[in-house]
Amino acid sequence: MKCFSCLNTRTNDMHINIDTLSYVTDRSSVDTRSESSGRGSKSGILVDGKVNSPKPGGGARSFTFNELAAATKNFREVNMIGKGGFGCVYKGRLYSGQVVAIKQLNPDGHQGNQEFIVEVLMLSVFNHPNLVTLIGYCTSGAQRLLVYEYMPMGSLEDHLYDLEPDQNPLSWNTRMKIAVGAARGIEYLHCKISPSVIYRDLKSANILLDRDFSPKLSDFGLAKVGPVGNRTHVSTRIMGTYGYCAPEYANSGKLTIKSDIYCFGVVLLELISGRKAMDLSRENGERYLVGWARPYLKDPSKFGHLVDPLLRGRFPRKCLNYAIAITEMCLHEEANQRPKIGDVVVAFEYIAAQSKSHESRRAARRSTDSDRSRGESY
Numbered sequence: 001m002k003c004f005s006c007l008n009t010r011t012n013d014m015h016i017n018i019d020t021l022s023y024v025t026d027r028s029s030v031d032t033r034s035e036s037s038g039r040g041s042k043s044g045i046l047v048d049g050k051v052n053s054p055k056p057g058g059g060a061r062s063f064t065f066n067e068l069a070a071a072t073k074n075f076r077e078v079n080m081i082g083k084g085g086f087g088c089v090y091k092g093r094l095y096s097g098q099v100v101a102i103k104q105l106n107p108d109g110h111q112g113n114q115e116f117i118v119e120v121l122m123l124s125v126f127n128h129p130n131l132v133t134l135i136g137y138c139t140s141g142a143q144r145l146l147v148y149e150y151m152p153m154g155s156l157e158d159h160l161y162d163l164e165p166d167q168n169p170l171s172w173n174t175r176m177k178i179a180v181g182a183a184r185g186i187e188y189l190h191c192k193i194s195p196s197v198i199y200r201d202l203k204s205a206n207i208l209l210d211r212d213f214s215p216k217l218s219d220f221g222l223a224k225v226g227p228v229g230n231r232t233h234v235s236t237r238i239m240g241t242y243g244y245c246a247p248e249y250a251n252s253g254k255l256t257i258k259s260d261i262y263c264f265g266v267v268l269l270e271l272i273s274g275r276k277a278m279d280l281s282r283e284n285g286e287r288y289l290v291g292w293a294r295p296y297l298k299d300p301s302k303f304g305h306l307v308d309p310l311l312r313g314r315f316p317r318k319c320l321n322y323a324i325a326i327t328e329m330c331l332h333e334e335a336n337q338r339p340k341i342g343d344v345v346v347a348f349e350y351i352a353a354q355s356k357s358h359e360s361r362r363a364a365r366r367s368t369d370s371d372r373s374r375g376e377s378y
């Protein structure tokens, strides 16, 4: 049985029992009751209809602070690969030789123990190729650290904006591949586990990329168990990131899985336009991506305005039209008019396949043309 204690400065020590985790759907995201109250609980998360215990192979393991200090050479600044609301992220190498990303909770940050616990519990159970793997955690003293698989290409955000001079912009096909993978990750959360999980923090900074640009969703600290039974929504204090928040959630705090679909629509707009969801360096009227894009989204003759100039026109027009049409549906003001994630996955699988075969046909044409011109020069 795997337990770790989280020392909460305001309350007693808290024990989380990964083996008997159960969800509550009212106020807190995950049941963090004391070990004794959780003992013997048979409830758990259903994955594809089966009760899912922590991942095969044991899931996340506990590390000592010294192990993680050694892995990052004492959290040396050169090993720092990112910084977010939770704290700093370092690249490290474990004693086993495995390269990892280590997130260190900033004690003064706005995210705290609750998010840390939710992150550990959720990722200890989830198992999908489009969700980042949690290798372990550390709760030595006041320290809170999370150890993830290392994603060599960083986040989607790193590849869309403020590119380095030597950095190639993402091709259309890679963007579509990322859309498919991210949608499959959300489909897993909404449809393959029960009760469904509302991700709540879908954004380009939380889509991490593998060497071949396969995407994995990260940061589950804000995730929330979806409504159960006849309930249509979960009420919650409003959390998330500016520029991504669905209007009904921002206005009333009513959270449904359709709030995630809206966030996905914003990510799709970022992929298509190469613009940030919220960009304060732009002029008034262009700062909020969805607000800027709305008039263009409704009129196919204006779709061209939405396209990232860094794509230099290299995309199949038909696929762009489909992608924008689905984006517009995801961003529908009425939550229940937004599509289900399963339909979004199917649509983007189709667009990605069409885009790929268009690219192959172009490459074949190019090589025939160059053969011909070589023939002519002889």
Ligand SMILES: Nc1ncnc2c1ncn2[C@@H]1O[C@H](COP(=O)(O)OP(=O)(O)OP(=O)(O)O)[C@@H](O)[C@H]1O
Binding pocket: 081, 082, 083, 084, 085, 086, 087, 088, 089, 101, 103, 132, 148, 149, 150, 151, 152, 154, 155, 157, 158, 205, 206, 208, 218, 219
């Ligand atoms: N597993 C990982 N592998 C490689 N790089 C990572 C990994 N996790 C995070 N990073 C890098 O660290 C950066 C910061 O991540 P982090 O999740 O802490 O913050 P964020 O998502 O940008 O913002 P916030 O946490 O405030 O919402 C990411 O943008 C990414 O570049």
Ligand SMILES: [Mg+2]
Binding pocket: 084, 205, 206, 218, 219
């Ligand atoms: Mg993140």
